[in-house]
Amino acid sequence: TASAAAPALQPTMASPEQDIYVLNLNPLMQTEIRVYDVEGNLLNTYISTEAEQFIIRAASQQGYYIVDVQTDEQKTTLRYIVK
Numbered sequence: 001t002a003s004a005a006a007p008a009l010q011p012t013m014a015s016p017e018q019d020i021y022v023l024n025l026n027p028l029m030q031t032e033i034r035v036y037d038v039e040g041n042l043l044n045t046y047i048s049t050e051a052e053q054f055i056i057r058a059a060s061q062q063g064y065y066i067v068d069v070q071t072d073e074q075k076t077t078l079r080y081i082v083k
Helices: none
Strands: 008-010 019-023 031-037 042-048 054-057 063-070 075-082
Touching: 008 075, 031 054, 042 054
Parallel strands: none
Antiparallel strands: 008 019, 019 054, 031 042, 031 063, 063 075
16 A cells, blocks of 8 residues: 655745645544744644645744644654745
8 A cells, every 4th residue: 555645834935824735634534733933832733634635824923833743643743934
């Protein structure tokens, strides 16, 4: 069996409050998506179910942001930049 592609963000460089797509989610599993600033402060938590993609809103301030995408079986850490 082919393994599923790892979660990814599109785009990885965004304007303030632009939509960012979290891609390659497993629709058979609940996915928790947490967004942190570069200092480690939790900004948002989202839950995705029965979807292969999920839309989050980029932060309103310029900087680097960390996105943890986690299911019971997998954890992926991604990042995006607001410029």
